[in-house]
Amino acid sequence: MATFCRSLTLLGRPTSSLVYRLTAARQCSSGGPYEYILVDKKGENKNVGFIQLNRPKALNALCDGLMKEMGKALDDFEADSQVGAIVITGSDRAFAAGADIKEMQNRTFQECYGGNFLSHWNRVSTVKKPVIAAVNGYALGGGCELAMMCDIIYAGEKAQFGQPEILLGTIPGAGGTQRLTRAVGKSLAMEMVLTGDRISAQEAKQSAFELTLAEGNRLEKRLFHATFATEDRKEGMTAFVEKRKANFQDQ
Numbered sequence: 001m002a003t004f005c006r007s008l009t010l011l012g013r014p015t016s017s018l019v020y021r022l023t024a025a026r027q028c029s030s031g032g033p034y035e036y037i038l039v040d041k042k043g044e045n046k047n048v049g050f051i052q053l054n055r056p057k058a059l060n061a062l063c064d065g066l067m068k069e070m071g072k073a074l075d076d077f078e079a080d081s082q083v084g085a086i087v088i089t090g091s092d093r094a095f096a097a098g099a100d101i102k103e104m105q106n107r108t109f110q111e112c113y114g115g116n117f118l119s120h121w122n123r124v125s126t127v128k129k130p131v132i133a134a135v136n137g138y139a140l141g142g143g144c145e146l147a148m149m150c151d152i153i154y155a156g157e158k159a160q161f162g163q164p165e166i167l168l169g170t171i172p173g174a175g176g177t178q179r180l181t182r183a184v185g186k187s188l189a190m191e192m193v194l195t196g197d198r199i200s201a202q203e204a205k206q207s208a209f210e211l212t213l214a215e216g217n218r219l220e221k222r223l224f225h226a227t228f229a230t231e232d233r234k235e236g237m238t239a240f241v242e243k244r245k246a247n248f249q250d251q
Helices: 013-026 064-079 109-114 119-126 142-149 164-168 176-184 186-195 201-207 216-229 231-241
Strands: 037-042 048-053 085-089 094-096 131-135 138-140 152-155 160-162 198-200
Touching (some): 037 064, 048 064, 064 119, 131 142, 160 201, 164 186, 164 231, 176 186, 198 201, 216 231
Parallel strands (some): 138 160
Antiparallel strands (some): 160 198
16 A cells, blocks of 8 residues: 555646646657557656556547556556656546446456456555646546546646446446545535536545545445446447447346
8 A cells, every 4th residue: 555645635726837847748758668658757867757648549548458558667666766756647638538438348247257357457556656646637437536546636727527437337446436435525426426427626626535445445346347247337338339328228
């Protein structure tokens, strides 16, 4: 577990200069051996690990390949004694618009449960060095969960946070029901999870307070896997991929 308490720290206007500097940094990041992320070391002493999600056409949707590459980059930065902190960011339009629904669409309950689907996503939350999420644009679904796994979130004015999984007939599966409650409180978290509504960085900041993360992650993961046994989950994801309105039957 990281040495810093993991809470949702959201700043609005004051972060404009930080977001600008990170945008400038993106322009000189090198991709190296990675396909879905750009990895570099920043700062005068090259002591800040820098990971940029790099799937612009998919609004940085979190596919399995991207998350595995991020895990490798985090492993490398954690082992690098020169690196003191790590920044994860996306683009001006999207930090990450969610998980890759096309990858998930045809998965079955047996595949999800038996393979402990999404378990490797938690690597971000176990890094021993401080991890900072620099968020602009959409941080939805898995993108919101990824940001909340970090120690600190710096959000630009256009940042939007949400857990819209219910619109696909499923629930958050990478910590959303647990970390969001501890970040913005039970009432707002329930509203976001049960309606799929988004909130701005300023709204999140006004609601934010700190609570300890409990064991609920494991229960959430199993409930998320269980939605893959329902017809509505399949219909929701299929409708998303086919760009049509879902016809849910409550089954």
